[in-house]
Amino acid sequence: MKKKVNLVLAGLVLAGLAVFLTVEGAEAFCVYNNTDTLISVYQTGGHKTGRGFHKRIARGENECCNWSAKDCNKEGEKDSIVKFTVSDVNQDLPICYNVAIQAGGWLTVEGSKGYYKCVRHDYQ
Numbered sequence: 001m002k003k004k005v006n007l008v009l010a011g012l013v014l015a016g017l018a019v020f021l022t023v024e025g026a027e028a029f030c031v032y033n034n035t036d037t038l039i040s041v042y043q044t045g046g047h048k049t050g051r052g053f054h055k056r057i058a059r060g061e062n063e064c065c066n067w068s069a070k071d072c073n074k075e076g077e078k079d080s081i082v083k084f085t086v087s088d089v090n091q092d093l094p095i096c097y098n099v100a101i102q103a104g105g106w107l108t109v110e111g112s113k114g115y116y117k118c119v120r121h122d123y124q
Contacts, residue, residue, distance in 0.1 A: 029072070029082060029103050030064035033057040036112040038089040044098050045083030048074050053082075056089060057109075067103035078104030078123055086118055 031041050036059055043052035051071035055063040065072035073080050080103045086095040096118035101107050104123030111117055 028064040028066045029101060030062050030106040031055070031057060031084065031086075032062040032106065032108045033059055034108055034110045035059055035088075035116055037091070037116075039095065039109055040087045040089050041109075042085050042087075043072065043082060044085050045100070046074060046081055046103065047072055053084070073103040075103075078102060084118075088114075088116065 031053075033039050038059065039057050041053065041055050041057060041063070043054060047053065048071050053063070053065050053072050057063050067073050067078050067080070068076055070076060073082055081100050082103050083098045083100045084107060085097050086099070086107075086109055087093060088095055091114070093114075095109060095116040099107065099118045099120060101120040102122045106121045108119045108121065109116060110119060
């Protein structure tokens with residue numbers, strides 16, 4: 001009985017691995033809040049007028065927008081540049097202004113106790 005259970009589990013692991021390897025990565029830019037505060041992210045460039053990425057992101061959370069979404073990336077290419085201003089909502093203080101990332105990349109906001117920074121990551 002134990003052999004059958006092990007064989008079934010091994011089969012499930014292999015099937016899951018096959019699915020994982022065949023699925024393409026996420027096609028979105030994301031902003032990750034790795035701070036100790038609530039942040040506000042406001043898209044300042046690369047979006048359609050009156051649209052764009054405007055989110056409040058809790059600590060430890062993230063928000064994303066598909067790079068092909070014209071509201072968030074009017075050029076619609078992975079290497080298009082999109083820009084953001086990030087603020088500490090609780091202190092009403094800016095963290096970074098007009099930080100640019102590629103639409104296929106992501107931005108991490110890091111730090112604690114008022115010492116924050118924005119780090120861009122380009123898509124591979």
